[in-house]
Amino acid sequence: xxxxxxxxxxxxxxxxxxxTILRAALKVFAESGLHGTPVPPIAAEAGVGVGTLYRYxxxxxxxxxxxxxxxxxxxxxxxxxxLDLLNPSRALFDTLWARLTTFARQDPESFQFLEMQDxxxxxxxxxxxxxxxxxxxxxxxxxxxxxxxxxxxxLKPDLAxxxxxxxxxxxxxxxxxxxxxxxxxDLKRARDACWFAIANHNxxxxxxxxxxx
Amino acid sequence: xxxxxxxxxxxxxxxxxxxTILRAALKVFAESGLHGTPVPPIAAEAGVGVGTLYRYxxxxxxxxxxxxxxxxxxxxxxxxxxLDLLNPSRALFDTLWARLTTFARQDPESFQFLEMQDxxxxxxxxxxxxxxxxxxxxxxxxxxxxxxxxxxxxLKPDLAxxxxxxxxxxxxxxxxxxxxxxxxxDLKRARDACWFAIANHNxxxxxxxxxxx
DNA sequence: ATTTACGGAATGAACATTCATTTCTGAATG
DNA sequence: CATTCAGAAATGAATGTTCATTCCGTAAAT
Numbered sequence: 001x002x003x004x005x006x007x008x009x010x011x012x013x014x015x016x017x018x019x020t021i022l023r024a025a026l027k028v029f030a031e032s033g034l035h036g037t038p039v040p041p042i043a044a045e046a047g048v049g050v051g052t053l054y055r056y057x058x059x060x061x062x063x064x065x066x067x068x069x070x071x072x073x074x075x076x077x078x079x080x081x082x083l084d085l086l087n088p089s090r091a092l093f094d095t096l097w098a099r100l101t102t103f104a105r106q107d108p109e110s111f112q113f114l115e116m117q118d119x120x121x122x123x124x125x126x127x128x129x130x131x132x133x134x135x136x137x138x139x140x141x142x143x144x145x146x147x148x149x150x151x152x153x154x155l156k157p158d159l160a161x162x163x164x165x166x167x168x169x170x171x172x173x174x175x176x177x178x179x180x181x182x183x184x185x186d187l188k189r190a191r192d193a194c195w196f197a198i199a200n201h202n203x204x205x206x207x208x209x210x211x212x213x
Numbered sequence: 214x215x216x217x218x219x220x221x222x223x224x225x226x227x228x229x230x231x232x233t234i235l236r237a238a239l240k241v242f243a244e245s246g247l248h249g250t251p252v253p254p255i256a257a258e259a260g261v262g263v264g265t266l267y268r269y270x271x272x273x274x275x276x277x278x279x280x281x282x283x284x285x286x287x288x289x290x291x292x293x294x295x296l297d298l299l300n301p302s303r304a305l306f307d308t309l310w311a312r313l314t315t316f317a318r319q320d321p322e323s324f325q326f327l328e329m330q331d332x333x334x335x336x337x338x339x340x341x342x343x344x345x346x347x348x349x350x351x352x353x354x355x356x357x358x359x360x361x362x363x364x365x366x367x368l369k370p371d372l373a374x375x376x377x378x379x380x381x382x383x384x385x386x387x388x389x390x391x392x393x394x395x396x397x398x399d400l401k402r403a404r405d406a407c408w409f410a411i412a413n414h415n416x417x418x419x420x421x422x423x424x425x426x
Numbered sequence: 427a428t429t430t431a432c433g434g435a436a437t438g439a440a441c442a443t444t445c446a447t448t449t450c451t452g453a454a455t456g
Numbered sequence: 457c458a459t460t461c462a463g464a465a466a467t468g469a470a471t472g473t474t475c476a477t478t479c480c481g482t483a484a485a486t
Contacts, residue, residue: 010451010452010464010465014465032334033248033330033331033334034248035246035247035248035249036248036331036334038440038441038442039441039442039443040441040442040468048466048467049466049467049468050442050443050467050468051443051444051445051465051466051467051468052465052466052467054442054443054444055465055466059442059443060442060443112330115330116330116331117246117325117328117329117330118246118249118329118331120390121245121246121249135392152406154402154405155399155402155403155406156399158387158392158393159384159387159393159395159399159402159403160406162383162384162386162387162392162393163380163383163384163403163406163407164380164383165383166379166380166381166382166383166384166386166387167376167377167379167380167383167410168379169379169383170375170376170377170378170379170380170382170383171372171375171376171379173375173379174371174372174375174379177333179348179371179375180371180372180375182372186368186369186372189367189368189372190368190372190376192367193365193368193373193376193410193411194376194410196409196410196412196414197380197406197407197409197410198406199409201409227431251474251475251476252475252476252477253434253475253476256433256434261432261433262432262433262434263433263434263476263477263478264431264432264433264434264477264478264479264480265431265432265433267476267477267478268431268432272476272477273476273477
């Protein structure tokens with residue numbers, strides 16, 4: 001039956017090819033950096049001609065932005081789907097950590113790409129706004145958690161997130177650069193350490209003055 | 214005696230110019246990245262001709278390595294000088310945090326440069342070994358701290374360092390990218406959070422089994 | 427006077443992007 | 457059902473640009 005032979009309507013095939021290129025670009029960028037990577041190797045990795053790549057993306061810069069949005073979106077979906085952030089708990093924290101871990105393990109290229117410094121000079125305002133879609137719900141979660149007495153009151157939400165995200169990235173970066181190997185126990189301990197960093201340490205009587213050094 | 218008339222012995226002036234170039238390179242690299250940055254702007258920033266730059270450094274790659282070693286050395290000196298790492302205490306931790314903070318504030322270019330991902334592909338074995346000079350003493354400090362019961366036993370030293378360094382970097386990176394503004398109180402709170410992450414949570418009666426999630 | 431340092435135009439390699447050409451696609455036709 | 461054919465898609469050699477590095481005429485140092 002030819003219905004399946006020509007299985008893919010033109011528009012669908014185009015979308016697929018676009019995706020192939022996106023994937024290839026992510027892979028090559030993660031390996032060799034942004035400025036460092038010529039366009040032809042990306043096209044080769046995707047199995048298309050250079051000209052074809054330029055049919056799908058206006059420029060290398062546009063490609064970088066597309067890869068960025070795509071990866072960020074994937075992270076977002078993976079992290080937040082089916083999660084009730086407005087009911088924070090230790091279990092929710094553990095779930096977030098676990099999801100972050102599987103993301104870093106299953107899609108290391110995306111994870112690494114998102115951590116690159118130098119794409120920031122490339123990003124369009126639209127790409128930048130994509131960031132907020134992840135940060136805002138997390139921020140709300142922290143706020144609710146603080147109201148609940150679950151998380152420490154002292155850290156402003158943005159700071160708590162930066163601390164936590166930084167620690168997570170630091171651990172996986174160290175692993176990637178071979179400063180470290182991580183087994184499952186290590187990951188649980190790291191998770192608990194991060195929890196201690198932001199949780200509420202309620203010896204309810206504490207009125208500790210902070211003496212500067 | 215003409216020794217003072219030509220106030221700067223040739224070798225000294227050369228060393229100075231080398232340093233000027235190093236500084237300029239650090240600045241420009243921190244602004245525009247590694248691959249992204251042409252050599253001529255570096256020479257211009259240093260106030261020398263391109264040819265001169267190549268008298269002092271064999272290649273752009275050699276320059277990058279030199280900048281890296283220089284910055285790492287500065288960090289090391291700033292962090293560790295006159296510090297007895299083998300007597301860990303909360304105060305020592307606070308001192309380290311404070312020094313890290315002043316480093317990030319006073320020499321933001323070095324701090325940012327050291328955090329770049331993409332220099333790793335450039336580094337010579339010698340540059341790489343430079344890393345160890347910082348990591349090993351810190352690792353020893355963690356080990357002693359754990360023996361003392363000051364730090365949690367559970368984290369292997371490398372992991373504790375990665376966690377702490379990652380969190381610190383995450384916070385300052387967030388500030389640099391304008392996701393965050395940090396006043397002195399925020400920094401103290403972040404410091405305390407990091408401390409909680411790695412400290413020993415000794416309600417001394419704890420024989421807590423770690424129940425898997 | 428001779429050596430050494432300097433600068434910046436000149437060189438060639440590597441790159442992002444274009445475009446003339448070829449290949450594919452699928453609707454229309456016999 | 458086979459053929460045709462116009463338009464869409466794909467291609468990679470060619471183009472102009474940007475870059476790292478060199479080289480040589482000039483200036484400073486000794």
